Amino acid sequence: MRNAAITGWGMAVPDRVLTNADLERMVETSDEWITSRTGIKERRIVGAEDSTTSLSVTAARQALDTAGLTAEDIDLIVVATCTPDQFLVSQACLVQAELGGTAGAFDLGAACSGFVYAVAVGSPFVQPGRHDRVMVIGVDTLTRFVDYTDRSTCILFGDGAGAVVLEATDEPRGLLSTVLGADGAGYKHLYIPGWGAFVPESAELFPEYRPYLHMNGQEVFRFAVRVMGDAAVEAVEKANLTFDDVDMLIPHQANMRIIDAAARRLALPREKVWVNLDRYGNTSAASIPIALFEAAEAGKLAEGDNVVLVAFGGGLAWAAGMVRWGTAGVCHDAECRKSAAVVPESERVPAGRASDTESRTTKTLAGG
Numbered sequence: 001m002r003n004a005a006i007t008g009w010g011m012a013v014p015d016r017v018l019t020n021a022d023l024e025r026m027v028e029t030s031d032e033w034i035t036s037r038t039g040i041k042e043r044r045i046v047g048a049e050d051s052t053t054s055l056s057v058t059a060a061r062q063a064l065d066t067a068g069l070t071a072e073d074i075d076l077i078v079v080a081t082c083t084p085d086q087f088l089v090s091q092a093c094l095v096q097a098e099l100g101g102t103a104g105a106f107d108l109g110a111a112c113s114g115f116v117y118a119v120a121v122g123s124p125f126v127q128p129g130r131h132d133r134v135m136v137i138g139v140d141t142l143t144r145f146v147d148y149t150d151r152s153t154c155i156l157f158g159d160g161a162g163a164v165v166l167e168a169t170d171e172p173r174g175l176l177s178t179v180l181g182a183d184g185a186g187y188k189h190l191y192i193p194g195w196g197a198f199v200p201e202s203a204e205l206f207p208e209y210r211p212y213l214h215m216n217g218q219e220v221f222r223f224a225v226r227v228m229g230d231a232a233v234e235a236v237e238k239a240n241l242t243f244d245d246v247d248m249l250i251p252h253q254a255n256m257r258i259i260d261a262a263a264r265r266l267a268l269p270r271e272k273v274w275v276n277l278d279r280y281g282n283t284s285a286a287s288i289p290i291a292l293f294e295a296a297e298a299g300k301l302a303e304g305d306n307v308v309l310v311a312f313g314g315g316l317a318w319a320a321g322m323v324r325w326g327t328a329g330v331c332h333d334a335e336c337r338k339s340a341a342v343v344p345e346s347e348r349v350p351a352g353r354a355s356d357t358e359s360r361t362t363k364t365l366a367g368g
């Protein structure tokens with residue numbers, strides 16, 4: 001069976017840092033309150049020179065480099081975002097304009113769950129052989145819609161982008177299971193009113209009106225604790241694996257207490273949970289691909305590892321998936337790429353990369 005392995009990864013965050021100490025000077029809050037209630041210490045904020053496009057392109061170029069590909073090799077670009085630079089055209093086309101190539105390009109909107117939704121949508125494009133290489137980007141610049149006089153929301157969000165390249169393989173790699181869900185009736189607990197084609201009368205009466213993110217934190221918190229655990233468990237079960245098989249949990253980085261609750265449901269020790277929200281806050285659709293990038297670059301993801309991705313957010317929506325890490329079976333040289341999407345059976349497992357069976361056996365013997 002043809003699968004969609006993750007072969008490239010990249011990330012980008014703005015240079016500007018907003019610390020808890022900075023926020024103490026802006027609203028009535030404290031580093032102690034923010035740290036104990038959320039785990040966040042600082043976040044990156046877009047400046048005038050940054051955009052959803054610029055962050056996406058930096059992350060995408062890095063993902064192409066890691067995969068050893070160029071933009072011309074990509075057949076499809078899917079961008080998950082709720083903060084595109086403009087609505088016409090799509091964010092994906094703006095990214096492609098900078099990257100080059102002629103890949104199909106479209107956006108997907110599922111707020112903070114968007115990246116996992118986009119991997120779930122992008123992977124099947126590879127699976128039946130319709131496309132050989134898909135770029136999936138999760139990006140948001142939500143701080144442009146944050147009210148910096150509202151202490152209950154302005155402490156939470158940061159900006160960023162993360163990207164992955166999906167490539168065809170016949171080995172069991174990439175997304176092994178998918179869980180997607182939404183409770184549309186809960187949309188009012190987290191939304192940006194007055195931003196879209198439906199223009200309320202007030203926007204005409206008050207042309208200076210700027211749409212800001214509204215959130216009912218407690219409702220979102222309760223929802224998040226429930227769905228993060230449930231969706232993560234379902235992703236493991238749908239992949240016919242057990243909690244013992246999970247090597248890493250990469251959760252949406254919104255609140256440390258929500259992450260801890262999800263980890264407890266999977267009985268995972270802290271070292272198997274990737275956490276970076278202390279440095280970036282909640283970067284919405286970028287949160288999971290940035291964490292994935294960091295875990296990969298830190299050498300914490302080995303060939304054959306089982307990685308659970310789980311996210312929640314505006315919608316209210318949620319998404320989870322079990323990803324088998326690694327590039328076994330993927331074409332690595334230009335000739336192979338030209339002639340076939342998938343490495344012939346006889347030429348599988350490139351030098352230096354363990355096969356799935358070897359890697360799982362080694363881990364078992366090592367007690368991992």
Ligand code: ACO
Binds near residue numbers: 028029034113218284
């Ligand atoms: N500093 C100091 N005090 C504050 C702050 C602040 N920044 N914000 C709120 N408070 C106060 C409140 O006013 C309240 O005071 P009161 O008791 O006098 O009324 C008190 O702290 C407790 O407020 P709660 O809202 O009950 O605090 P809680 O423990 O629930 O934490 C938080 C709030 C951090 C927002 C939490 O509810 C949360 O993380 N919710 C989930 C939000 C989230 O993840 N949203 C993103 C979703 S992803 C997406 O799609 C964008």
